[in-house]
Amino acid sequence: MDFRDSPEEADFRKRLRAWIADNNPGLPASSTDDEYWARQAEWHTALYDAGFFGLSWPKRFGGHELPTVFDVILDDEIAAAGAPPRPSLGYLVQGITTHGSEAIQDRFLPGLISGRERWCQGFSEPDAGSDLAALRTTATRDGDEYVLQGHKIWTSYSDVADWCFLLARTDPGVPKHKGLSAFAVPMAQPGIEQYPLRMINGITKEFGQVVFDGARVSAANMIGEPGEGWRIAMTIVSHEREPGEVGYVSRYAKTVKDLEKTLRADPGAYRSDQREAVAWAYVQAEMLRLHVRRRLSERLDGPDHGPGGSIDKILMTWVEQSVGAATLSAAGSRAVVDGDEVGLKIYLYSRAQSVMGGTSQIQKNIIATRILGLPVT
Amino acid sequence: MDTRDTPEQAELRRTASRLAGELGPRTVTDLDDRERNQRLAEAVRGTGWLELRHDDGEGKPLASGVEAAIIAEALGQAVAGVPFAGPTLAADLARRAGAQPIDGAVVGFAPDLVGAAVVAGTATDAPILAVDHAAQGPVAAYVLVADGDGYRLALARGEGTSDGADLTRNVHQLPPGTSLDPVAEQSRLLSREDLDAWTTLGLVLTSADMVGLMRGVLDVTVEYAKERKQYGVAIGTFQAVQHLLAEAQCLVEGAFSAAVYPAWAVDELAPAEALTAGRVAKAYAARAARTVCETAVQVHGGIGNTWDCIVHVHLRRALLSSEWFGGDGEQLRQLERSRLGVVDGLS
Ligand SMILES: Cc1cc2nc3c(=O)[nH]c(=O)nc-3n(C[C@H](O)[C@H](O)[C@H](O)COP(=O)(O)OP(=O)(O)OC[C@H]3O[C@@H](n4cnc5c(N)ncnc54)[C@H](O)[C@@H]3O)c2cc1C
Numbered sequence: 129m130d131f132r133d134s135p136e137e138a139d140f141r142k143r144l145r146a147w148i149a150d151n152n153p154g155l156p157a158s159s160t161d162d163e164y165w166a167r168q169a170e171w172h173t174a175l176y177d178a179g180f181f182g183l184s185w186p187k188r189f190g191g192h193e194l195p196t197v198f199d200v201i202l203d204d205e206i207a208a209a210g211a212p213p214r215p216s217l218g219y220l221v222q223g224i225t226t227h228g229s230e231a232i233q234d235r236f237l238p239g240l241i242s243g244r245e246r247w248c249q250g251f252s253e254p255d256a257g258s259d260l261a262a263l264r265t266t267a268t269r270d271g272d273e274y275v276l277q278g279h280k281i282w283t284s285y286s287d288v289a290d291w292c293f294l295l296a297r298t299d300p301g302v303p304k305h306k307g308l309s310a311f312a313v314p315m316a317q318p319g320i321e322q323y324p325l326r327m328i329n330g331i332t333k334e335f336g337q338v339v340f341d342g343a344r345v346s347a348a349n350m351i352g353e354p355g356e357g358w359r360i361a362m363t364i365v366s367h368e369r370e371p372g373e374v375g376y377v378s379r380y381a382k383t384v385k386d387l388e389k390t391l392r393a394d395p396g397a398y399r400s401d402q403r404e405a406v407a408w409a410y411v412q413a414e415m416l417r418l419h420v421r422r423r424l425s426e427r428l429d430g431p432d433h434g435p436g437g438s439i440d441k442i443l444m445t446w447v448e449q450s451v452g453a454a455t456l457s458a459a460g461s462r463a464v465v466d467g468d469e470v471g472l473k474i475y476l477y478s479r480a481q482s483v484m485g486g487t488s489q490i491q492k493n494i495i496a497t498r499i500l501g502l503p504v505t
Numbered sequence: 506m507d508t509r510d511t512p513e514q515a516e517l518r519r520t521a522s523r524l525a526g527e528l529g530p531r532t533v534t535d536l537d538d539r540e541r542n543q544r545l546a547e548a549v550r551g552t553g554w555l556e557l558r559h560d561d562g563e564g565k566p567l568a569s570g571v572e573a574a575i576i577a578e579a580l581g582q583a584v585a586g587v588p589f590a591g592p593t594l595a596a597d598l599a600r601r602a603g604a605q606p607i608d609g610a611v612v613g614f615a616p617d618l619v620g621a622a623v624v625a626g627t628a629t630d631a632p633i634l635a636v637d638h639a640a641q642g643p644v645a646a647y648v649l650v651a652d653g654d655g656y657r658l659a660l661a662r663g664e665g666t667s668d669g670a671d672l673t674r675n676v677h678q679l680p681p682g683t684s685l686d687p688v689a690e691q692s693r694l695l696s697r698e699d700l701d702a703w704t705t706l707g708l709v710l711t712s713a714d715m716v717g718l719m720r721g722v723l724d725v726t727v728e729y730a731k732e733r734k735q736y737g738v739a740i741g742t743f744q745a746v747q748h749l750l751a752e753a754q755c756l757v758e759g760a761f762s763a764a765v766y767p768a769w770a771v772d773e774l775a776p777a778e779a780l781t782a783g784r785v786a787k788a789y790a791a792r793a794a795r796t797v798c799e800t801a802v803q804v805h806g807g808i809g810n811t812w813d814c815i816v817h818v819h820l821r822r823a824l825l826s827s828e829w830f831g832g833d834g835e836q837l838r839q840l841e842r843s844r845l846g847v848v849d850g851l852s
Binding site for chain 1 (some may be wrong): 506507509511513567571591625654660727730733738739741742744746747748750751752754755758759760762763765766768769770772782785786836837840845846847848
């Protein structure tokens with residue numbers, strides 16, 4: 129057990145720290161402002177071009193083939209500088225590397241990792257959220273292409289995406305989990321309509337609705353085999369649930385740091401319950417920072433696509449929501465007098481963490497049956 | 506950076522859980538099985554685990570906080586009725602003072618259990634709590650005596666009585682007026698930093714104990730949920746029960762992740778930094794352990810509220826481990842002071 133940087137890690141940390149000091153775009157928290165999302169693409173490409181993104185991924189796709197724990201350093205330094213979190217797309221990389229053909233990997237991974245091509249994830253539908261396998265969007269073969277018909281919703285960053293990682297039904301004649309396939313669908317085409325959604329905290333760039341009405345995708349853009357869609361989706365969501373993969377931990381650490389700074393500036397202005405809420409948020413954020421170190425260490429010998437991500441997701445959710453509760457508490461009456469109060473916005477956004485990527489109830493079902501081995505009826 | 510166990514640590518973890526699992530109590534009746542307790546005590550002594558924090562000859566402990574936490578966790582998991590954290594903390598304190606360890610001694614705590622008792626003069630003027638002392642025999646407990654900028658050790662000795670909540674470990678009370686013996690051959694005064702580092706070890710061992718006992722009580726409870734039938738099906742099929750147990754599992758994992766860091770940090774980082782990590786671990790583990798043990802009682806239903814069901818043994822042990830060196834409330838207050846600044850009228 130060693131929490132210290134190796135010489136290579138220390139050197140990387142030093143270079144990264146210096147680079148962030150000069151290049152921190154100083155964006156607002158991702159959860160409070162549309163400006164963050166508008167400028168996220170720039171941050172992604174800047175981080176990538178400087179050699180600080182895609183650290184553990186294969187070199188031939190633009191990665192650096194470094195040990196997984198280098199992402200810990202990235203999260204640490206981002207948090208310390210209060211820079212925007214690293215782009216959260218590792219789960220798509222996992223999905224494509226695990227299931228995509230060589231041709232698919234060569235075609236799509238470099239653009240995804242470098243940030244030159246932006247992606248969204250088209251899984252959920254109005255009538256298929258938790259019960260994802262009930263989805264009704266169809267992909268019907270027509271020569272060398274598939275024709276798409278259907279309605280996706282809560283699709284994050286769909287408005288700026290070049291590609292959609294789409295889950296669609298290719299075979300209506302088989303049981304629901306078996307008839308799904310995955311595609312890389314180009315978003316800039318006539319058969320796709322987008323309708324932005326406004327989140328409860330007012331931001332409009334988080335997610336939208338995407339309607340496919342006769343849009344087309346080349347059969348060569350199928351990821352994995354026909355009928356493999358469910359397995360691919362499960363690989364993706366299992367990693368989407370890991371804070372080590374999504375990098376949110378730096379966002380929580382930064383928020384807590386900012387809160388602590390505010391309270392320290394005038395300790396007497398806060399009640400004991402407000403101080404305790406902030407201290408508890410610190411405890412939670414620290415726990416997650418350490419949990420991510422542990423989980424990325426466990427991955428030093430290769431990834432595990434098992435159900436452990438569901439535990440990570442619950443822990444991450446508790447952390448985000450403790451942090452959100454603390455920002456609300458510390459804001460006091462300002463949170464209700466000023467609807468633009470950042471503490472209010474962070475709090476409202478935190479409620480989504482127990483829904484996105486599979487709700488907390490779904491995670492608990494998975495933990496109970498697949499980790500604890502409790503019986504299913 | 507690699508936060509996994511080294512092969513030696515992994516081996517120690519296996520050995521410790523095997524031994525504690527074999528010799529720890531399976532039932533509440535086992536708690537009074539003197540022969541079983543004796544075998545456990547001898548086994549722990551025989552392994553050398555009580556000497557982990559003894560001096561290696563150069564002022565360093567023989568083994569790191571990580572090894573000590575591994576043992577504490579295994580004994581907690583088995584709710585093993587054998588002193589470990591008590592004598593280990595006493596040996597650590599003695600080493601820091603450059604004194605020879607005294608076999609069987611523990612540290613005497615102030616009545617609030619948060620820190621070692623500080624005394625003046627030749628006899629105590631408040632009760633001293635000798636935590637995790639052996640059940641029988643005369644009690645020997647180190648206390649602190651202020652000396653200039655630092656502290657010396659003295660030894661409070663007496664016949665203690667123990668009737669605490671924890672059914673697996675003893676808290677002997679030495680009454681006020683207990684006389685103090687000097688501790689021979691102390692080569693150094695204990696500084697604030699020494700006490701911070703020692704406190705960190707206390708936070709580490711009590712947190713690790715709670716991680717272990719959460720694992721133990723959750724195992725018992727998951728098994729029960731698979732066996733107990735109502736409405737013709739195992740209660741573990743009910744989603745309400747599943748979700749309680751799933752939450753408990755997450756709490757165990759979170760508490761473990763938070764607890765391993767100070768176990769490493771206590772020997773590797775500056776005392777103040779390690780202490781903060783210890784407080785984080787303890788705050789998290791204390792809240793988690795309380796919830797997980799309460800879940801265990803709940804999932805056992807009526808039987809869980811009977812003396813003969815083992816889960817209250819875990820709950821009671823969690824109450825002591827939580828309170829010893831301060832529970833979540835105390836740790837949060839301390840983190841508020843150090844991180845958010847001191848407020849008049851609020852401490
Ligand atoms: C911020 C945000 C971003 C998102 N981004 C994306 C994205 O990029 N791509 C995408 O495809 N989707 C995305 N989603 C959608 C998300 O995956 C779904 O909202 C989620 O899976 C839940 O589905 P639902 O909304 O239909 O809720 P429902 O499934 O209708 O659930 C409603 C309630 O019922 C409970 N429930 C449902 N089934 C069970 C069960 N079996 N046991 C116990 N309780 C149950 C749920 O826990 C929940 O509390 C996003 C959502 C949010 C909030």
